[in-house]
Amino acid sequence: MSGHTITEKILAKAAGKKEVSIGEIVIADVDALFMHSPGYKFRHFENIGGVKSVWDPEKVVVASGHHHFLPHSQEVADQVQSVRKGCKRYGIKHLYDMGSGLGHYLMVERGHVWPGAVAVGSDSHTTAYGCIGALGSPMNFETTEVMLSGKAWFKVPPTILVKIEGNTIRGVSARDVAQHVLGIVGADGALWHAVEFTGSYISRLSIWQRMFFSLLTTEMGGTCGIMQPDEVVLKYMEGRSRQPFEPVYGDADASYVKVLEIDVSELEPQVAVPPQPSNTRPLADAEGKKIDQAYVGGCTGGGIEDMRMAAEVLRGRKAHPEVRLLIVPGTPVVQNQMLSEGLTQIFADAGAIVTPPYCGPCQMLCVGNISDGEVMIGTHPRNLPGRSGAATEIYLASPYTTAASAVAGAITDPRPYL
Amino acid sequence: MTATNGKAWTFGDHVNSESIMPSKGAVGEVGSATDHVLEFYDPEFPKKVQPGDFIVAGRNFGASSGRPSGEVIKAKGVKAIICDSAGRVFYRNTWNMGLAVLQCPGIRSKVEKGDDLEVDIEAGTIKLLKTGETLQAEETPWILLDIYHEGGMVGWIKSRRKEYKTLEQN
Numbered sequence: 001m002s003g004h005t006i007t008e009k010i011l012a013k014a015a016g017k018k019e020v021s022i023g024e025i026v027i028a029d030v031d032a033l034f035m036h037s038p039g040y041k042f043r044h045f046e047n048i049g050g051v052k053s054v055w056d057p058e059k060v061v062v063a064s065g066h067h068h069f070l071p072h073s074q075e076v077a078d079q080v081q082s083v084r085k086g087c088k089r090y091g092i093k094h095l096y097d098m099g100s101g102l103g104h105y106l107m108v109e110r111g112h113v114w115p116g117a118v119a120v121g122s123d124s125h126t127t128a129y130g131c132i133g134a135l136g137s138p139m140n141f142e143t144t145e146v147m148l149s150g151k152a153w154f155k156v157p158p159t160i161l162v163k164i165e166g167n168t169i170r171g172v173s174a175r176d177v178a179q180h181v182l183g184i185v186g187a188d189g190a191l192w193h194a195v196e197f198t199g200s201y202i203s204r205l206s207i208w209q210r211m212f213f214s215l216l217t218t219e220m221g222g223t224c225g226i227m228q229p230d231e232v233v234l235k236y237m238e239g240r241s242r243q244p245f246e247p248v249y250g251d252a253d254a255s256y257v258k259v260l261e262i263d264v265s266e267l268e269p270q271v272a273v274p275p276q277p278s279n280t281r282p283l284a285d286a287e288g289k290k291i292d293q294a295y296v297g298g299c300t301g302g303g304i305e306d307m308r309m310a311a312e313v314l315r316g317r318k319a320h321p322e323v324r325l326l327i328v329p330g331t332p333v334v335q336n337q338m339l340s341e342g343l344t345q346i347f348a349d350a351g352a353i354v355t356p357p358y359c360g361p362c363q364m365l366c367v368g369n370i371s372d373g374e375v376m377i378g379t380h381p382r383n384l385p386g387r388s389g390a391a392t393e394i395y396l397a398s399p400y401t402t403a404a405s406a407v408a409g410a411i412t413d414p415r416p417y418l
Numbered sequence: 419m420t421a422t423n424g425k426a427w428t429f430g431d432h433v434n435s436e437s438i439m440p441s442k443g444a445v446g447e448v449g450s451a452t453d454h455v456l457e458f459y460d461p462e463f464p465k466k467v468q469p470g471d472f473i474v475a476g477r478n479f480g481a482s483s484g485r486p487s488g489e490v491i492k493a494k495g496v497k498a499i500i501c502d503s504a505g506r507v508f509y510r511n512t513w514n515m516g517l518a519v520l521q522c523p524g525i526r527s528k529v530e531k532g533d534d535l536e537v538d539i540e541a542g543t544i545k546l547l548k549t550g551e552t553l554q555a556e557e558t559p560w561i562l563l564d565i566y567h568e569g570g571m572v573g574w575i576k577s578r579r580k581e582y583k584t585l586e587q588n
Contacts, residue, residue: 025559141571144571144575153561155559188503192506382482386458
């Protein structure tokens with residue numbers, strides 16, 4: 001009898017079972033529920049009738065500030081107001097309102113998830129929390145039921161192991177490596193699977209750079225993306241987690257349906273070309289493409305390290321006059337750190353528009369929308385048709401590449417700028 | 419449940435949820451999205467789809483964002499979506515909306531736009547009326563069939579009201 005993966009062990013524990021088998025339907029206790037737009041779930045409550053409260057006021061987190069740093073229209077102002085009322089009415093304690101920032105960063109930064117936790121969310125990028133050894137999985141519509149029961153069902157996924165070794169060359173970041181892995185696995189390569197990331201490359205990254213890998217598992221179709229919690233994670237969680245926890249680790253003899261071994265020593269900068277996040281190409285294939293907007297931010301580029309990378313390129317340089325350069329910090333913590341490190345000044349001098357914290361123009365819900373025929377490059381996770389306009393072209397790349405392209409006015413290799 | 423007949427509308431691989439329900443207005447609001455549903459791939463679809471029709475698609479239908487795009491398809495009266503495979507969240511969500519999604523690897527290559535199908539959602543069978551061939555979809559998780567029997571998640575919760583401490587019992 002072989003052992004079990006971290007995913008199987010977290011699910012077994014949460015379902016109150018000794019062990020689980022792949023393909024089995026299990027009902028797990030949920031430790032955290034993330035919601036960015038609960039409006040229509042509150043309307044489900046009205047249809048159900050007689051809803052007294054959510055199952056646990058501590059465990060439901062609403063981040064109204066995820067999509068909007070301020071309401072940009074009366075319609076949105078009305079929606080956020082109704083979310084405030086709904087949170088109050090149903091006893092939801094944790095509401096991150098306008099200006100609070102991007103929900104996935106907040107869930108980790110504010111200790112709503114921890115190693116071994118089961119977290120589900122209304123946002124498809126809820127896989128993010130795997131970076132700290134939590135099982136994060138998107139549920140969306142079904143979060144209405146989770147709010148009432150505190151439980152969620154899973155089909156126990158087989159696990160694909162991705163081992164990443166080597167040191168990247170200068171100018172290639174974790175965003176490039178994560179993009180590379182996404183290209184190898186493909187848009188449905190992990191459908192109904194867990195993806196577990198390991199290797200010396202991963203262990204050298206901060207939790208925020210690790211998050212790109214767990215978060216982008218959604219773009220592979222995965223149920224969750226996860227990593228074994230190590231010292232870096234445990235140290236970060238000290239005094240942060242909202243409840244005491246016991247980390248869960250996979251067994252050494254766990255079995256995997258597939259093992260991918262990737263060496264990143266010679267990896268060149270990468271880019272995703274339209275219309276799929278998984279359409280990964282060497283950056284050279286897209287070089288010279290004229291751009292109208294560049295955007296550093298989003299849930300795969302709104303951390304302090306991403307801001308430092310962008311600033312490294314932009315220091316003493318100016319964005320091209322025909323390019324709108326947007327810098328979008330993930331949370332107020334990142335925003336303040338940018339200020340204290342002098343990065344905000346570098347961005348201002350470069351002619352960038354620095355917005356308050358939120359998730360950015362990834363899906364055109366707040367500001368920074370682009371028009372038909374326009375081209376944008378950004379660090380965010382998605383470039384699909386209909387997300388940021390139907391007739392737009394979106395390229396996804398690292399903060400280095402995005403910043404260098406903003407200066408050049410066209411997609412550009414960042415290495416000469418470093 | 420008995421089988422129902424309808425015409426097929428065909429789509430390719432990796433049709434994403436944003437192209438089913440484009441980003442406009444608020445996340446999760448059906449609104450005018452029904453006028454534009456799937457027009458990126460087939461401009462005729464939102465104008466000509468009839469209640470009772472089926473969608474037949476390739477791999478990973480409904481991939482990406484978890485916006486409730488199935489509701490827009492349901493609002494058009496589509497009876498079921500049959501695909502080689504579906505995005506995980508789309509698959510779960512859409513059954514929860516009371517609209518069936520059958521994963522039947524290989525279906526797409528056998529169906530052309532306008533073909534007549536006879537589909538038994540419970541049994542997971544799809545009969546291609548032009549050839550008489552019957553295909554068997556993958557087994558649907560029992561919990562989704564339970565939810566579907568109650569017309570979707572809201573009905574399922576109401577039918578099990580006693581199990582929720584968070585609901586008033588009267």
